[in-house]
Amino acid sequence: MTLTTDSAGAATPYAPGERGAVVVYRGATLFDGTGAPPRPATSIVVDGPVIRAVVPDGDPAAAVDGAEVVDLTGRFVTPGLIDAHQHLATPPDRPAAEAVLRRLAHSGVTGVRDMADDLRQIGDLARAALVGEIAAPDIHYAALMAGPGFFDDPRTHQVTRGAVPGEVPWMQAVTDTTDLPIAVALARGTHAAAIKVYADLEAPLVAAVTAEAHRQSIPVWAHAAVFPATPGQVVAAGVDTVSHVTLLAHETATRPLTSYRDKPPVDHASLVTGADGRLDALFARMREQGVVLDATASLWSSAELAGDERADANTELAVALTAQAHRAGVELATGTDYETPPGDPFPALYDELAFLVRRCGIPERDVLRSATLVGARSAGVGHLTGSVEPGKLADLAVFTRDPLADIGHLRTITLTVKRGRRLARADYSTDLPRETR
Structure with missing residues (x-):
């Protein structure tokens, strides 16, 4: 095939610096x-x-x-800051996503973890950010795996329009009969940085997905409880990160976990003491295995969720459990899982960092390390970024x-x-x- 025209393609005003400059x-x-x-x-x-x-x-x-x-x-x-929990395309809205990314980039944020979205759009946003078509942090994104029951969730339909939820490489339903080597290979083919394990999976299947992902050299980012898999079982499976500190409360459940939609109540009154031995044991294992906690601690106090009794209770729970995890030596990443309104000059990441300092009592130096080197490690790029060092x-x-x-x-x-x-x-x-x- 002979090309009769030669186009330079789209402009790249935000391209990386050139060697020699x-x-x-x-x-x-x-x-x-x-x-x-x-x-x-x-x-x-x-x-x-x-x-x-x-x-x-x-x-x-x-x-x-x-x-x-x-x-x-x-x-x-x-170092450039890392937001370890973003959703930029649920549902896809390219102008809105670019506005969020532009604000992040002008606020010192040089990397984000996108925790499963419509990867058809996220892949192009990641490419545009990398080559410099848009002002944006680098985007490290996950392909999702969950049990078939999860795919009635309307968000799964938002991110698979034109296709079938659970039957696309970036959002797969898996069971005991799934060919996991093929499933993981399909996910890797989206250029995903990780597999996200979400919901409605038994512990043996979480372990099998994790083992196959690691065999194919791709990390696993999991919800802290996968229902029916408990937090302890998720950690025992060998995942690399877990998200949402309040989900760790289900380690203390008084009845077996069943499904994502049927979460049992937790005993807030005992857990807000931040001194539960069952969680201490879980945090010790996380520390030993190097599992990073993407706490999303300020999520329940965000403008969108704050104001009702449940949100207030979960905020207090997040404060107690995040502080307990930090005392136990668990590495924290600073994810948000929400954004401030479009007219706000600064991103939600600033609120998350302030929450960790002012509500959870974590020193600024530790929070800034969480927002830089630990965040980079949570995204699998700690060897490339997250600290100011030669190379x-x-x-x-x-x-x-x-x-x-x-x-x-x-x-x-x-x-x-x-x-x-x-x-x-x-x-x-x-x-x-x-x-x-």
């Missing part, structure tokens, strides 16, 4: 995400999309001939005031660097896609 960000106080204390007067040498060196300002490695120098004296730098992607967030002193200082964001491409916060106020460098 060196930028030195100097003078900053750096929280690098590794657990090390903040480093004042630090230079970050960026070569295209990648960090070349992180050194004191006076180090010879920071003096690169021909490099552009960006003076960040008096500013505070963290990693140049994903940075720059603030005028120190978020380690007050988590509210996240709202002083002034610059995002994503894969070496600069996104000035000032450009977001116009809400127009503008090229920045």
Whole structure:
């Protein structure tokens, strides 16, 4: 086949930086995400999309001939933030999704986990974000597996329009008779970063899905309770992350779990003490296995859900169990599972981080590590991003005031660097896609 025309394709104003274009960000106080204390007067040498060196300002490695120098004296730098629980296409709405992504990118967020959606649209959004057609974080997304009973849920119809829920590669119904090697291969064919295990699966099937996914080198992101599989059984299956801290309460259920629609009540009064031995044992196993908890702790206090008795009770439960998990040494990722209204200048991730500090009593340094390196690990990309180190992607967030002193200082964001491409916060106020460098 001979092409008679040659098109460059869509414009990519937000493309990653190009190798050989060196930028030195100097003078900053750096929280690098590794657990090390903040480093004042630090230079970050960026070569295209990648960090070349992180050194004191006076180090010879920071003096690169021909490099552009960006003076960040008096500013505070963290790794790019990660929202570990987003839904960007349930139902698909491309303009709305791009608006959410644009706000995230201009708020210091350089990565998100999309926890199962219509992957026909999510795949294209992920591609557009990666090549720079749109201002957006990198998107790491999951293909979902659940029991057949779950696919009466109207959301499954929203994300499979034109096809049959449960019979598409990104949203599969699985049973004891499913050919799991084929099912996992189909999910991987969507370019998904993980398999999401959701609902209506017995413990042996959760374990079988997880084992096959790992055999094919793809992680498993699970709901903390899969009904009838309990939280303990989900963790024992070897999953990589679990979502929704309030679902962990079902580890204390007084009757067997049955299905996603038939969740038994939990004893809020005893659990809000944050000192339940059954959960301590579960958290100890999570810590030993390295299972990350995507707590979505502030979800029930969001504007959409807050205000009724059930939401208030679940908020208090989330506070107690998240604090208990943190004390037990469980790694927390900062997912939201909701967004602030379109007119809000800042994303829900800021509210989640503030909730973890102010309601759950977790120190700012731990919360920022959760929102950076742990978040990157939850998405399977901790080797690429999540900390400011040589060889990693140049994903940075720059603030005028120190978020380690007050988590509210996240709202002083002034610059995002994503894969070496600069996104000035000032450009977001116009809400127009503008090229920045």
